Amino acid sequence: MTGSGVEEPAWKAEGTVREVEGTVREVEGRGGARWALVSVALGVFCIQLDSFALNLALSHIKAELDVSTGQLQWVVSAYLLSCGTLMLGAGRMSDLFGRRRLLIVGLTLFGLASLWCALAPSLPVLVTARMVQGAGGALIMPAGLALLTNVFPPAVRGRAMGRALGIGGLATACGPFVGGALTDMVSWRAVFWLNVPLGVVAALCARRAQESRDTTASGHIDWPGLATGSAALAALAVVIDRGPVWGWVSPAGVGTLCLAALAPAAFVRIELRTAEPLIAPALFRNGAFVALTAAGAVANAATVVFLFVVPLSLQGGWRLTPLVAGVAFLGPAVAMAAGGPFAGRVTGARAVPVMAMSLGAAAVVLLGAALISGLPPYLVAVTGGGAALGVGNALTLTATQGVIRPERAGEASGLTKTVITVAAGLGVVATGPAVDTGGTATAGGNGPLAVAGAGCLAACLLLALWGWVRRGPRARRPGEPVPSAATKGGVR
Structure with missing residues (x-):
């Protein structure tokens, strides 16, 4: 009852209570x-x-551990595939x-595995340690993004994620x-x-931080599904890498192919059939989420190929030392880093990821097709491609969190990171042999870059076509409530 004796509508009273509770939580948890x-x-x-600094050390790892480039790519892909599988x-x-809690566990595991990598005496040990490091990364990213989604109010959530990605x-x-x-000056170790x-400070x-979890769930884990x-x-990872080596009709090849087909x-x-899957x-019926995740997978695969090939090309084809190559790659890296804060301010704008990925794809295609000659133009193209790919990748992480329900943020983030990370790992696995046959021996074109750029262009076209055909709902403004599952026809 109100002071005038008129009963307040239930929906209005409930909304007022939620608004007050939200304000209190915001003040208390700031x-x-x-x-x-x-x-x-x-x-x-x-x-x-770890990713950017390690790429400039790959040539020294290759020399010290006496391995081929095809074997060396497992230093990168072992982390990516482990991370993507567990996410x-x-x-x-x-x-x-x-x-x-899961963020702390991930940070601790990542730090310990980094110590193991630093002490690795051989490539198998290093690759094993990288797999453990990938397990830590598998916890850090989805748990961290879901934590930010739930501890920050909707009005500043995108900016908070952008700042985290920017830092x-x-x-x-x-x-x-x-x-x-x-x-x-020291060593790749x-x-x-x-x-x-850094891992110790982050864990402390x-x-x-304020703990958060899905209070609507019973806590049951879908172990068979996991x-x-x-x-x-x-x-899938094994069949891509080992299939050509074992032979597609060999017992090992056929067995792995069957597992890759039957397990999904x-x-x-x-x-x-599971009550709590x-x-x-229903998440796969969220068209915006599916489209952004698929486009992000292609963009991330292109980015990882870009980061794997370009530093090796600077040292191989252009004959630069690791230090000089690091200085030369500083411009593209800074441009790529700017993608995080920018993405936090444009979450939901469908035209931006299409434009960013298109520009990045164009630059990567030019690099791969050897249409750019001379080191300065090469670096200009690499910088433009890095900036566009950086925006596209950051938008995938922030925009997908903006089209799902906050209580299932970890589930959605885990699925997105799984798809884009496994795509990146498979890209590196496929790139290794091609690079080993001469990709780093020339300053010009590289087949993997051209393929990555073409795939990125195809993803841009599909994303633009989906947006044109679907004409989905407008992007939610900051602070606007998420529509219920009943109004959207499924869980978001």
């Missing part, structure tokens, strides 16, 4: 939200630093058991120079040593 932002930013910083369950587990992007900018300098203290910051989903991803079917069957089937 400090915790800041610590969450710092922790996630440092986690992304570690991952980006499928990591995202949902963070929803169930606590996003802050992490500083590692993108300084990574090549740091990696080249450390490799030249020093690149991994840097992650250890995460302990002061097992079959992970098996499907692992089989079993996973879908389990998810459709690992990945809600």
Whole structure:
């Protein structure tokens, strides 16, 4: 009852209570939200630093451990494939058991694995340590993004994610120079040593963050779905890499192909029959989420191929030392790092990812087709491609979080990161042999870059076509409530 004796409508009273409760939570958790932002930013910083600094050290790893480029690519792809395989369950587990808790576990595991990498005496040990490092990264990204989605109010959520990606992007900018300098002056192992203290600081910051979890769930884990989903991803990775070596009609090749075909079917069957599935089937009916994730997968694969091939080409084809190559790659890295803050301000704008990916694809195609000669024009094209791909990748992470329900943020983030990371890992696996046959021997064209750029262009066309045909709902404004599942015909 109100003071005038007129009963207040139930929906209005409920909305007022929720608004007050939200304001209270925002005031009480503001400090915790800041610590969450710092922790996630440092986690992304570690991952980006590891990727960018390591790429400039690959040639020294190859020489010291006496391996071919085809074997060397496993230093990169082992991390990506491990990370992508485990993210499928990591995202949902963070929803169930606590996003802050899983973030701390991921940061700790990533730091310990970095120490293991720094001490690795051989390539098999290094690759194994990289797989463990990938497991830590599998927890950091989906748990961290889901934590930010839930501790920040909708009005500033996109900006918070953009800042985290932007701060992490500083590692993108300084990574090549740091990696080249450390490799030249100390050792490639020093690149991994840097992650250890950073991981400790990030974990300590995460302990002061506000915990969040999906309070609508029972806490049940879909173990059959997790097992079959992970098996499907692992089989896919193995069949891409080992199939040509074993032979497609060999017992090992046929067995792996069967597993790669049967495991996904079993996973879908389990998810459709489980009361609390690992990945809600209705998520795949969210057209915006599916389109952005698919486009992001292609863009991320192109980006990883770009990051794998260009540094090796600078040192191989252009005959630059790791330190000089790091300085030369600084411009493209800074341009790519700027994508995070920009993406945080344009979340939901469908034309932006299409334009960004189109520009990036055009630059990568030109580089791969050897249509650019001379080092200065080459670096200009690399910088333009890096900037466009950086925006496209950051938009995938922020925009997909804007079209789902916050309580299932970890599940959606885990699925998105799984798809784009596995796509990137498979891209590197396919790139290794091609690069080993001469991609780094010439300053000009490279087949993997041309293929990556063409795929990126195709994804742009499909994303633009989907947006034109579907004419989906307009992007939500900051603070606007998410439509219910009943109004959208499925879980978002």
